[in-house]
Amino acid sequence: MTAYEYLNALRQALEVLPDDERVNAIRYYEEYFLDAGPENEVRVISELGSPEQVAQNILNEYTDLARIAPRPGPGGEGAEEGAPQAGQADGGASARGFRTGAFVPPRRSPAISFLAVCGAIFLAVVFGLPLLAAAVATIVCLAASALVVLVGLAAVLAALLVLLPLTLIASGGVLCVISLFLWGVPASAVLTLGAGLCLLALGGLLAVGCIQLCAVSFRPLLRAAGWCVDQCGRFFRWCIDVVGRFLERLKGV
Amino acid sequence: MAFPISAALLDAVVLAVVSRESTYGYKITQDVRQVMDISESTLYPVLRRLLKDGSLSTYDQAIAGRIRRYYQITPAGLQKLQAYRADWVAYRDSIERVLGGRDVNDCV
Numbered sequence: 001m002t003a004y005e006y007l008n009a010l011r012q013a014l015e016v017l018p019d020d021e022r023v024n025a026i027r028y029y030e031e032y033f034l035d036a037g038p039e040n041e042v043r044v045i046s047e048l049g050s051p052e053q054v055a056q057n058i059l060n061e062y063t064d065l066a067r068i069a070p071r072p073g074p075g076g077e078g079a080e081e082g083a084p085q086a087g088q089a090d091g092g093a094s095a096r097g098f099r100t101g102a103f104v105p106p107r108r109s110p111a112i113s114f115l116a117v118c119g120a121i122f123l124a125v126v127f128g129l130p131l132l133a134a135a136v137a138t139i140v141c142l143a144a145s146a147l148v149v150l151v152g153l154a155a156v157l158a159a160l161l162v163l164l165p166l167t168l169i170a171s172g173g174v175l176c177v178i179s180l181f182l183w184g185v186p187a188s189a190v191l192t193l194g195a196g197l198c199l200l201a202l203g204g205l206l207a208v209g210c211i212q213l214c215a216v217s218f219r220p221l222l223r224a225a226g227w228c229v230d231q232c233g234r235f236f237r238w239c240i241d242v243v244g245r246f247l248e249r250l251k252g253v
Numbered sequence: 254m255a256f257p258i259s260a261a262l263l264d265a266v267v268l269a270v271v272s273r274e275s276t277y278g279y280k281i282t283q284d285v286r287q288v289m290d291i292s293e294s295t296l297y298p299v300l301r302r303l304l305k306d307g308s309l310s311t312y313d314q315a316i317a318g319r320i321r322r323y324y325q326i327t328p329a330g331l332q333k334l335q336a337y338r339a340d341w342v343a344y345r346d347s348i349e350r351v352l353g354g355r356d357v358n359d360c361v
Contacts, residue, residue: 028278028297031321035279047293054294061298 003033003041006051013055017062025058161210168203172196258289260299264308265337267299268330271309275325300324308333 001009007026014022029048036044048054175196182189263285270276270284282296303309308330313320326334 024301025297027322028300031277032279032282032293034319035277035321044293049292049294054297057294057298058301061302 001045003045006045006048007033009051010055013052014058016059021062029054161213165203165207165210168199168206170203172199172201172203175199258291261337263289263291263295263299264303265334265341267296267303268308268326268334268337271324272326272331272334275312275323277321277323281324303330 007030010029011022011026014025017025033041033044173196175192177196179189179193179196182192266285266289267281270281276284278296278300281300282293285291285296286293300309304311304324306329307327309324310327311322311324313322315321
């Protein structure tokens, strides 16, 4: 690492500071390198420690100033009036530290981060997995019941298409046969025969219509079924893709 | 070293070093490092703190084709240094009394 790279890293590590503070700090270390001389560059870098460490020292001092800022300064006059003027009495130094200190984000120790990660993994295993399993089970169940309903509807439709014409034809035939025994009262016999023939005709018409309908809709139905299978396949491929990407990201972390 | 360096002691030494002559960051660090075991990165926060509380001030001066920032002590800094000196003498004497190897009753 050269002095130039070192100063750049330091500048980045001090990003949270207000501009003038950061410029002052960078300038100090810039001059430090210049005064140490290029022949000492490597030694100075190794003795300074990492840019992050140096930045941490500066930020620590910064938060300390922020903490003592509300106290009355040494130049404060009255006990009551001293407090609000403390910042000015200090030459604005601690007041500035206090105001700008808000920019410094709270630092978490590595131990706490580690504990948080462990806790998250534990929660994920204890609550997340069952939840995930339940969600998957729910989706599968819903899909299955939807399929069953669809199949049932199709079956009822098919039954209606087949049964209705058959019933009509059968009842028409029965009426015709019955009319044979009613010639004692010709009017009712004719009426019954007419009704039976009507039913027969209606049944035949429906049967023809059904056969025609089946013939016409066979190809589109096949095509629709194929489309459904296709979509399911795509959905599964998508799921596998998502899981794969998730696993890769986990590996990356 | 077994004895930790307190922030006050560091402030006092830096004030003493700067009070001898106007000087700059690198030289202050080297001077302090001759008497105290501190890392090179310790000094900037100290100088910044002393600047903020008005004990030190800076001025820029051209030197060898560039600008160097010099630190000098202010009257307030001198007062603070006097107070530190008095505290140090009292502290040193009282510690010396028990730790110096002489009998406690010898020096009253």
